[in-house]
Amino acid sequence: GQQVMQIPQYQHVQEGEDFTTYCNSSTTLSNIQWYKQRPGGHPVFLIQLVKSGEVKKQKRLTFQFGEAKKNSSLHITATQTTDVGTYFCAGFEGAQKLVFGQGTRLTINP
Amino acid sequence: SQTIHQWPATLVQPVGSPLSLECTVEGTSNPNLYWYRQAAGRGLQLLFYSVGIGQISSEVPQNLSASRPQDRQFILSSKKLLLSDSGFYLCAWSAADSPLHFGNGTRLTVT
Numbered sequence: 001g002q003q004v005m006q007i008p009q010y011q012h013v014q015e016g017e018d019f020t021t022y023c024n025s026s027t028t029l030s031n032i033q034w035y036k037q038r039p040g041g042h043p044v045f046l047i048q049l050v051k052s053g054e055v056k057k058q059k060r061l062t063f064q065f066g067e068a069k070k071n072s073s074l075h076i077t078a079t080q081t082t083d084v085g086t087y088f089c090a091g092f093e094g095a096q097k098l099v100f101g102q103g104t105r106l107t108i109n110p
Numbered sequence: 111s112q113t114i115h116q117w118p119a120t121l122v123q124p125v126g127s128p129l130s131l132e133c134t135v136e137g138t139s140n141p142n143l144y145w146y147r148q149a150a151g152r153g154l155q156l157l158f159y160s161v162g163i164g165q166i167s168s169e170v171p172q173n174l175s176a177s178r179p180q181d182r183q184f185i186l187s188s189k190k191l192l193l194s195d196s197g198f199y200l201c202a203w204s205a206a207d208s209p210l211h212f213g214n215g216t217r218l219t220v221t
Binding site for chain 1: 144146153154167211215
């Protein structure tokens with residue numbers, strides 16, 4: 001079955017530093033989704049990328065979808081303490097089954 | 111608007127006891143429904159998903175089962191809990207090919 005790999009598993013940064021997490025799929029994805037899970041909370045949808053090479057921005061967050069639609073990245077510029085949490089990428093295997101990467105846990109030193 | 115309800119929020123159960131976690135969705139029809147499990151500090155493991163009443167796809171062989179007795183109701187069960195069943199159980203719904211909307215989750219501790 002499809003595998004979605006995410007690196008790094010953990011990342012600790014100083015507040016104000018940038019952060020990037022990478023996602024790679026074993027198969028071509030129809031689209032890729034990103035979620036954020038705050039400590040103690042549930043995953044919350046951030047964004048969906050559909051087109052090859054697509055780049056989307058949400059304030060300090062930049063999401064990219066690779067040309068081959070097998071990889072993606074999330075970059076946060078100038079992290080803030082509110083960015084703390086675990087970031088997951090996810091891709092559909094078939095029409096209904098959403099497979100998540102292992103997540104990258106971001107911690108920030110204020 | 112659509113809402114998803116999941117209960118209980120926390121649960122402590124002894125080994126060998128049964129389990130029933132319930133999830134209901136409001137404000138949408140024929141949603142895809144999912145059960146995920148998250149071990150402490152780990153990723154999301156897909157347990158079951160359902161595209162319609164009585165249609166359940168199982169992803170991981172284990173002592174858990176799922177049922178969908180009504181269109182917007184998804185139930186996770188076990189006849190006898192194991193220590194390894196401890197974790198954070200998340201129910202979610204989606205329309206086809208659309209983002210998932212998660213419930214608040216149930217923290218299950220098996221003692």
